[in-house]
Amino acid sequence: MWQSFLEFLNIFWEPLTQPFMVRALISAVLIGTLCAVMGSYLVVRRLSLLGLVVSNSVVPGIAIAFLLYVNIFIGGFISGILSTVSLGWLQTKTRIKEDAAMGVILSAFFGLGIILITKIQTERKVNLSEFLFGNILGITDLDLITSAIIGLLVLVTVYALYKEFLLLSFDPQWAEAVGLPAQKLHYTMMALTALTVVATMQSVGVALTIALLIIPSATAYLLTDRFSSMLQVSMALGVVSSVTGLYISYYQNTSSGPTITLVSSFFFLLVVLFGPLLQGTSLGQWGKKIERMVVLQNEPASETVPSVLSVDAKPVTETQSMRQSAATPMDSSNFSNPPSSSSQPKKQIIRDSSGKLVIREVPQKHSGNS
Numbered sequence: 001m002w003q004s005f006l007e008f009l010n011i012f013w014e015p016l017t018q019p020f021m022v023r024a025l026i027s028a029v030l031i032g033t034l035c036a037v038m039g040s041y042l043v044v045r046r047l048s049l050l051g052l053v054v055s056n057s058v059v060p061g062i063a064i065a066f067l068l069y070v071n072i073f074i075g076g077f078i079s080g081i082l083s084t085v086s087l088g089w090l091q092t093k094t095r096i097k098e099d100a101a102m103g104v105i106l107s108a109f110f111g112l113g114i115i116l117i118t119k120i121q122t123e124r125k126v127n128l129s130e131f132l133f134g135n136i137l138g139i140t141d142l143d144l145i146t147s148a149i150i151g152l153l154v155l156v157t158v159y160a161l162y163k164e165f166l167l168l169s170f171d172p173q174w175a176e177a178v179g180l181p182a183q184k185l186h187y188t189m190m191a192l193t194a195l196t197v198v199a200t201m202q203s204v205g206v207a208l209t210i211a212l213l214i215i216p217s218a219t220a221y222l223l224t225d226r227f228s229s230m231l232q233v234s235m236a237l238g239v240v241s242s243v244t245g246l247y248i249s250y251y252q253n254t255s256s257g258p259t260i261t262l263v264s265s266f267f268f269l270l271v272v273l274f275g276p277l278l279q280g281t282s283l284g285q286w287g288k289k290i291e292r293m294v295v296l297q298n299e300p301a302s303e304t305v306p307s308v309l310s311v312d313a314k315p316v317t318e319t320q321s322m323r324q325s326a327a328t329p330m331d332s333s334n335f336s337n338p339p340s341s342s343s344q345p346k347k348q349i350i351r352d353s354s355g356k357l358v359i360r361e362v363p364q365k366h367s368g369n370s
Contacts, residue, residue: 015250023144024136024203024256028246031200031212032238034151037158038196039217040234041189044227045169048214049099050087053106054190055197055209057083059113059132062201063120073146073198076206080194083109084187134205134257136246143202150199154192165189166227204257211261212238219268237267 015021042051061079065072083105090101117132139147158165167175168185176182197209204212220233245260252259 011251012247015247020137020139021246021250023139023141024246025243027136027139027144027147027203028242028260029239030147030151031203032216032240032242033235034154034196034199035209035212036216036220036234036238037155037231038189038193039213039238040220040227040231041165041169042193042213043217043221044230048210048218049102050084050190051193051213052210053083053087053102053109054080054193055206055213056106056113057109058194058197058201058206060109060116061113062206063113063116066120067116073150076198076201077191077194079109079113080197081191084190084194088187132205132207133255134201134203134208136203136256136260137249139202147199147202150195154195154199157188157192161185161188169227204260208257208261211264212242215261215264215268216241219264219271222271237264241267 016025039051042048058076058080061075061077061082062072063075064079065075068075087101087105090096090104091098094101096104164175164180164185167178167180168182168189172182175185193213196213197206200209200212216237217230217234219237220230223233224230241264242260245263246256248254248263249256249259
């Protein structure tokens with residue numbers, strides 16, 4: 001038994017005898033913490049797609065910085081900021097909606113980055129694909145120090161602006177009402193997201209950074225209803241996912257970035273399936289919930305009339321005309337002979353034989369003296 005225990009401990013200790021694994025583990029803890037913090041804000045603000053835009057928009061900046069012999073971290077950061085500014089300009093200066101603008105910026109920046117990287121690899125015989133898919137085992141001491149400095153800058157800024165970011169995330173209108181510079185805070189948060197992507201791109205690559213930004217935070221979102229607790233849980237999940245994925249990639253000889261992503265996705269799946277049990281749900285209710293998730297069931301049609309009705313074109317037109325006539329001011333000639341309420345046809349919403357909601361006139365009852 002003691003021998004088995006020592007062999008079990010050796011599984012964790014043996015990789016630490018390699019210097020590159022020590023650097024990789026430190027980097028895994030760093031990126032797990034950093035991505036979880038920024039990802040939590042993106043999740044609660046429903047800006048997960050914006051995180052994808054920023055993470056993929058750093059690619060052309062990396063390529064241009066390499067061409068100009070400039071630090072790739074600087075090039076990636078500038079490119080990420082430029083994508084955010086371009087997105088804001090499209091939303092405010094054109095009729096394009098937010099989701100369409102994100103698609104345009106993401107496609108344009110990422111396409112430009114792929115073309116530049118392909119051209120550089122052809123001419124200079126270098127491999128820049130590591131920045132797309134990551135190589136955490138190949139991180140140098142200088143890369144680790146640079147990532148640590150960037151991570152420290154991000155965490156200190158988030159700590160200093162915690163209350164402002166919190167109010168912006170849950171009620172941006174109220175943040176503006178109390179005098180906070182909501183627009184500046186938004187761009188500051190996007191700049192921190194770009195710095196996070198730059199700090200983690202050599203570990204998991206820009207193509208997979210969005211996974212560490214969103215999946216641990218989304219998992220924590222299912223487990224707690226307080227943002228402070230969500231931050232703590234997401235950081236713990238991010239670190240555990242990164243370290244576990246790193247150990248698996250070491251022993252199974254797989255790519256580290258995708259392995260970390262799969263481990264994080266596995267934890268998310270566990271929480272989706274078994275999270276209700278942690279929140280006090282009985283086994284019977286949990287089983288029924290899983291059955292509803294797996295088996296497609298036809299829900300019984302509700303007899304309650306919905307607030308937004310889907311009716312035929314003619315009844316809608318009649319209803320709109322009635323509302324318009326009711327809203328039209330009456331001139332003085334109409335006050336002498338006001339219309340009789342009994343002469344106005346009454347309308348009723350019913351469900352016809354096909355199940356569609358329609359509007360029909362209710363026949364009026366006439367007295368025998370008339």
